[in-house]
Structure formats: C-alpha cells, structure tokens
Amino acid sequence: MNKIFETPMYPYTRSPDQDAPVPVRHQVVIIGAGPVGLAAAIDLAQQGVDVVVLDDNDKVSFGSRAICFAKRPLEILDRLGCGQPMVDKGVEWDVGKVFFDEREVYTFDLLPEEGHRRPAFINLQQYYFEEYLVDRVRELQKEGANLDLRGRNKVSAVGTHPDHVTLEIDTPEGSYNIEADWLIACDGANSTLRAMLGKDFVGRVFEDNFLIADVVMEADFPTERWFWFDPPFNRGQSALLHKQPDNVWRIDLQLGWDIDKEREKRPENVIPRLKAMLGDDIDFELEWVSIYTFQCRRMEQFRHDRVIFAGDAAHQVSPFGARGANSGLQDTDNLCWKLKLVLDGKAPETLLDSYDVERVHGADENILNSTRSTDFITPKSDTSRLFRDAVLDLAEQYEFARPLVNAGRLSVPCTYDGSPLNSADALAGPARTRPGSPCLDVPLGDGFLLQELGDRFTLLTIDAEAPDEIVEDGVTVTRLALSVKDDPTLALKERYLGDAESGVYLIRPDQHVAARRATYDDNLFRAAIRRATGKE
Amino acid sequence: MSDLTLTPNIDNADDFYADLLEAHEGLEKSDSEALNARLILILANHIGDRQVLSQALNAAAFKMEE
Numbered sequence: 332m333n334k335i336f337e338t339p340m341y342p343y344t345r346s347p348d349q350d351a352p353v354p355v356r357h358q359v360v361i362i363g364a365g366p367v368g369l370a371a372a373i374d375l376a377q378q379g380v381d382v383v384v385l386d387d388n389d390k391v392s393f394g395s396r397a398i399c400f401a402k403r404p405l406e407i408l409d410r411l412g413c414g415q416p417m418v419d420k421g422v423e424w425d426v427g428k429v430f431f432d433e434r435e436v437y438t439f440d441l442l443p444e445e446g447h448r449r450p451a452f453i454n455l456q457q458y459y460f461e462e463y464l465v466d467r468v469r470e471l472q473k474e475g476a477n478l479d480l481r482g483r484n485k486v487s488a489v490g491t492h493p494d495h496v497t498l499e500i501d502t503p504e505g506s507y508n509i510e511a512d513w514l515i516a517c518d519g520a521n522s523t524l525r526a527m528l529g530k531d532f533v534g535r536v537f538e539d540n541f542l543i544a545d546v547v548m549e550a551d552f553p554t555e556r557w558f559w560f561d562p563p564f565n566r567g568q569s570a571l572l573h574k575q576p577d578n579v580w581r582i583d584l585q586l587g588w589d590i591d592k593e594r595e596k597r598p599e600n601v602i603p604r605l606k607a608m609l610g611d612d613i614d615f616e617l618e619w620v621s622i623y624t625f626q627c628r629r630m631e632q633f634r635h636d637r638v639i640f641a642g643d644a645a646h647q648v649s650p651f652g653a654r655g656a657n658s659g660l661q662d663t664d665n666l667c668w669k670l671k672l673v674l675d676g677k678a679p680e681t682l683l684d685s686y687d688v689e690r691v692h693g694a695d696e697n698i699l700n701s702t703r704s705t706d707f708i709t710p711k712s713d714t715s716r717l718f719r720d721a722v723l724d725l726a727e728q729y730e731f732a733r734p735l736v737n738a739g740r741l742s743v744p745c746t747y748d749g750s751p752l753n754s755a756d757a758l759a760g761p762a763r764t765r766p767g768s769p770c771l772d773v774p775l776g777d778g779f780l781l782q783e784l785g786d787r788f789t790l791l792t793i794d795a796e797a798p799d800e801i802v803e804d805g806v807t808v809t810r811l812a813l814s815v816k817d818d819p820t821l822a823l824k825e826r827y828l829g830d831a832e833s834g835v836y837l838i839r840p841d842q843h844v845a846a847r848r849a850t851y852d853d854n855l856f857r858a859a860i861r862r863a864t865g866k867e
Numbered sequence: 868m869s870d871l872t873l874t875p876n877i878d879n880a881d882d883f884y885a886d887l888l889e890a891h892e893g894l895e896k897s898d899s900e901a902l903n904a905r906l907i908l909i910l911a912n913h914i915g916d917r918q919v920l921s922q923a924l925n926a927a928a929f930k931m932e933e
Contacts, residue, residue, distance in 0.1 A: 721904035731912045 367642030368517035389482030421453030534628020651739035682865030
C-alpha cells in the first residue's frame, strides 16, 4: 500500500538564497511545516507578507496523530481558504459512548447548535490535514504569493538581534544563512529552536504510556467516539476507538508506566491486544503504531523579542480533548494579523505582547482541562480511583453524575476575557459574544456570517447606523450592515443582540469581538480601534 | 448563596446514625469505601451550592475559614 505519509510532499530543491553573496532578509521565517507552521504561512502569505517555511523533513505527518478537529479551527481554515477539503474528507461525529468494565455507562450527543456553517468536530488524519494545507500553499504560490516551503532545511544555529534574527540552515547540499525580521517557531513539543535559545518549558509529566494504532478494517462500528474505563480487554487501563476517513480506525490503549516500549510496539504484541478489543472475527490491517507519553507544560512567555513560539513548541497538553493542533491554529489565528500590522508600521511592536497575554490564557485553559481529564482517566491514588469508579457507577444509574465523567473535555474556542485589546462591554447583549469572544456563526441567506468577517477589521452593525468605512491612524475598518430581518432563524438576534434593539460590534481580523455598543459613537469606536491595535 | 450548617440539623439524629451504620453492615472494606464515595457524590449534588461545598470540604479537613 502506498501511504501518503511516505511520499515527499515538498522535496528539497535549491533556493537562490543558497547562492546569494550576502544572507537574504525575509519578513517572516517559520520553522516547522506541521499544521501550525503551514497555517501561519498561509495566513501571512494571503496578506502579502514574504514568508519562508523551513522543515527538516519533506513529508506530511507520519501516522494519523492529531485526528480530531473542532469547529473553531475549521472556521479559521475557511478564512485560510482550505476548510472545504478538510470537511469534505473528514468524518463528522456527534455521539460518544462511555463504557466501564463490561457495561455501557451512558451515551452523549454533542447536539451541535443549528445555524453554523461547520460541524462541532471532524475526524481527519493529520497527514490529510497537512496535505490540504500544502495544496493551499501551492495554490497561493501559483497566484504569485511570496511564499516558499523548503524541505530538508534544518536550522542548525540561530542568532537573535534587536531588529532581526539570523539563521544557519543545513541542507543536503551544505549550509547557508538567511535573516528574518520575525521568526515563528512551530517546531513542535521537542522544539529545537526553544532548546537553542535555552528557554524553559515547565510543567507536569504524566507517568503513563499510550499505544496508538491506525487500523484499516471493514467494520460496522458506528461513527461514534467510544471510550472505555477499565475494560476486560485492557484491565485497569483505558481505551478509545474513533473512526477516521478511508475505513481507518484510531485506537488508543493506555499501557501504564513500567513497560518495554519497543516490545509493546511489535505487531506480534499489538495484534493480540487489538483482537481482544475488536473480536477474533474482524479482519484488520495495521497502518501505523506508535507509543506516546505526554506532559502538560508551557513556556513562560511565547514571545521573545523577534522570536515567537506557537503550537506545541509553546505549550503541550495531553491528547484528551483534542487541544493540541486545535489550539495551535488559534495561536496563529491570533498572531498573524498582529504581525502584519506591525510589519506595515500600522501598530507598535508591543501589540505582539497581546499575543502572549491572550494565548498564554488559552494555553492555561487547555492545560487545566487536559490535566483534569488525565487525572480522571488515570487516577493517581487509591482515593482518586475510588471516586472515579464511584462517578462511573453512579453515571450508569443517575443523570447527575454524567457531567462528572471526564474522558476529555473537547476543545472549545478561548474567549480572551481581560485582554488589553478589549474595550469594556457596553451592550446588554448575550454573554457569549462579549468582548474577547470569537464571533459565533449565523446563517445569512445562502451563506454564513463568518464568511463575511475576518482578514480585516469589521464594524458589524445590526439595525444601527454607522459610517461605511473608518480609518483610524492607518487602520481601516469596513462596515458590514445587517438587520435582524436578514436571518429568519433569528440566530443573529439571539447570538448578537439578546434583548437589545440594536448593536454595533468592532470585530478583529481573527473574528474575535473587540468592542460592542448599542449604537455607533465615533469617539468611542475610534478609541476601541486604537485599543485593539495596541495603541492605548 | 447560603452558609454551611454546622449546628444540629437532623431530626432523630440517632436514627440517621443507625441507618448509616446499617448501610455498611457486612460490607468488605473496599465496598464500604465505594459506598461512602457514592454517598458523598450524591449528597454533594443535592447541595449543589459550590460555596457550601467548599465550606464543607474545609470543615471536614478542620481548616479554619478564611
């Protein structure tokens, strides 16, 4: 079988930079062509920034890895022009089942809210995810974007200066140097750049191992997330079964701490475990097997002058809750518009400190949730296990205990409460669209609201008057005029007005709310624009 | 928000105490512990008020209120 992740997607080719007499300066260099690095590159290239992506490999992710993508990252991908292929290929799911010992304890339905363009979740192998991002890179290159993706380019040294970064890069044809105004490190949990700069990465190590297997089989398991606590086929441990495209099933088996990893990975040891789980009569083929351990930790700061860390390089969580790649995409979503304003001289460099504030807040939220899930799934003491089992036993009989079952709190977008870019809430509107929140989607005729927002500052007016365009200190804000009548489902009213008669929202290029009031006030909105661009 | 009740509040306290012991009668230690854990969760859910629950956790640990 020809596996996509064994084919070079961006093979090494010689760059003119390697023959330049002096190191070439680029606006932005990104290290790492994983989901986060590629998303950053696309975001910046779409805005006309000169971007180089360096990766020491030339292939997409080996194995399925991050498989579960939530609605907010899909909305970000729509803004990046590549949400549709992901959703077309991905498997949608809403239902989860929880098993304890030999019994099904309960079933949950995520019951996604109506009137959103994108589903609550899709499952998609990371290698497809990265392939579609690379496709988008190629598309932008054809359109003339100043975007270069360089495979087998390994950073071997970095030099930091007040206004730029220098890099030494090893290639199959020797090494060369380049310079960058800004460097974004997206080189994963084992970030070499973080190590080169000697930055700390502090947190909690979990003494546990998980076997992950991608299994190809024709099976009639439904498209649901199945999670087992202490099942007969993996006593004292947990297990997860989740469907991916192409009849590939993802299986995670907790193994405990004291194991021989190499031995456990061998097919002769993996296959009996899987047969015990799936039954003897199911034919399957192993596509990929890996063993992982995990940690919950983050860097103290994500911005270090001209070097900015994003994704797993900046923060690492346990896999429960799908908060790794999903939060990494929210990092670049947050960063890229700010970097563009700074590069254009339209905002002070200190605007980038708000990336630190907002995404550290996001990382802490993810670490908290994923640590709690881990403590439930892998109790650390006899008492912890006692309560865990009590919750599971009660959940089978009584509804009240079901919210306490924690097999992963699935990724939801972060609201930047308390961000220095927010203006005080001046609308008696719904809490979930308060300043700091990501905008909620709403059906509008043949399309959706989020398709109309993003990549620029927007002034959304709902049954309110305002100028069609405001320019404040170089930053242009374009009005989107709507009426509650534009949405017969009344989602626009319910999500943005509540009991208010009218509303005016200042929306950032990453579709987060910066300010809102009932009516337009020129002075106050100009102040809000300055505040949202780091000038107040 | 209300406060945790730490004054006598159970009618016929001796009867309740006897019921509590009877529920554990004849159980292995591990089953008894599991019963207690379920009981704590059921009672906590019935109380619901997070402030009262925090006060109860502190009171049980003999921690003085801040």
